[in-house]
Amino acid sequence: MNEKTVLQITNLTKSYGQSGFQSQILKGISLSVMQNDFIAIMGPSGSGKTTLLNILSTIDKPTQGSILLDGKDITKLKNKELSHLRRDKIGFIFQDYNLLDTMSLQDNIALPLSLNGVNSRTCIEKTTALAHMFGLENHLKKYPYQLSGGQKQRGSACRALITNPEIIFADEPTGALDSKSSRDFLECLKAINEHRNATILMVTHDAFSASYAKDVYILSDGSITCRLTRGKDRKEFYDRIIDMQASMGGDFS
Numbered sequence: 379m380n381e382k383t384v385l386q387i388t389n390l391t392k393s394y395g396q397s398g399f400q401s402q403i404l405k406g407i408s409l410s411v412m413q414n415d416f417i418a419i420m421g422p423s424g425s426g427k428t429t430l431l432n433i434l435s436t437i438d439k440p441t442q443g444s445i446l447l448d449g450k451d452i453t454k455l456k457n458k459e460l461s462h463l464r465r466d467k468i469g470f471i472f473q474d475y476n477l478l479d480t481m482s483l484q485d486n487i488a489l490p491l492s493l494n495g496v497n498s499r500t501c502i503e504k505t506t507a508l509a510h511m512f513g514l515e516n517h518l519k520k521y522p523y524q525l526s527g528g529q530k531q532r533g534s535a536c537r538a539l540i541t542n543p544e545i546i547f548a549d550e551p552t553g554a555l556d557s558k559s560s561r562d563f564l565e566c567l568k569a570i571n572e573h574r575n576a577t578i579l580m581v582t583h584d585a586f587s588a589s590y591a592k593d594v595y596i597l598s599d600g601s602i603t604c605r606l607t608r609g610k611d612r613k614e615f616y617d618r619i620i621d622m623q624a625s626m627g628g629d630f631s
């Protein structure tokens with residue numbers, strides 16, 4: 379069992395608004411992410427999931443608290459260090475894919491490498507290997523408008539993985555997918571966690587998506603209130619997540 383801490387979040391808070399009219403969205407989040415974890419943070423719409431993920435992925439700054447990635451506090455980094463960190467250590471999967479329309483799927487997946495000056499032969503080799511894992515090997519020459527939502531999202535997962543980042547963040551990655559594509563996509567996330575040792579932190583309001591993770595944390599009223607851990611059976615885990623949701627009396631949709 380590998381016990382390397384990838385991400386150490388301590389007492390993270392985030393408030394919006396002017397002083398006197400502030401609303402505190404995150405009220406002291408502390409969480410450790412170990413290598414090869416697959417964590418889902420679940421909460422209702424408006425609970426601060428995107429806010430949290432944007433802070434962790436350095437798109438936004440916390441009001442207070444520290445975030446150690448690989449032992450280094452990323453809230454204290456300057457612009458240049460930040461862009462290196464985003465390029466080399468973090469992979470991001472967005473709800474709406476964020477593929478570039480003017481590039482083929484091949485070039486979209488390889489983009490983080492080509493921005494790093496990696497030669498085109500290595501780009502093609504790495505892209506092809508990942509595309510196989512995600513069932514995209516016959517679609518690499520296509521442009522995003524020629525792909526289904528599921529194919530696009532699997533492509534964006536390949537792009538997030540291609541640099542072998544320390545951690546992959548995913549914000550409601552199945553939010554725009556139908557149920558079959560969601561299932562295929564989540565199976566892919568599970569596979570890269572199990573077979574490529576990827577470390578994944580996903581936020582979602584959806585119990586079905588969350589049930590693919592190994593651990594589910596509930597974000598409620600700005601704090602993490604509860605943790606559930608999957609056994610062998612995903613369906614049993616799903617039922618437990620639903621029961622917990624019901625006991626909280628919340629509608630997570």
Ligand code: ADP
Pocket residue numbers: 394395403421422423424425426427428429430
């Ligand atoms: P979730 O992703 O869980 O649906 P968000 O993190 O998007 O929730 O939003 C949490 C709360 O923070 C919401 O009430 C939202 O209106 C508020 N919020 C998000 N971004 C901003 C911002 N830039 N300025 C002010 N309020 C914001």
Ligand code: MG
Pocket residue numbers: 427428429550
């Ligand atoms: Mg959100």
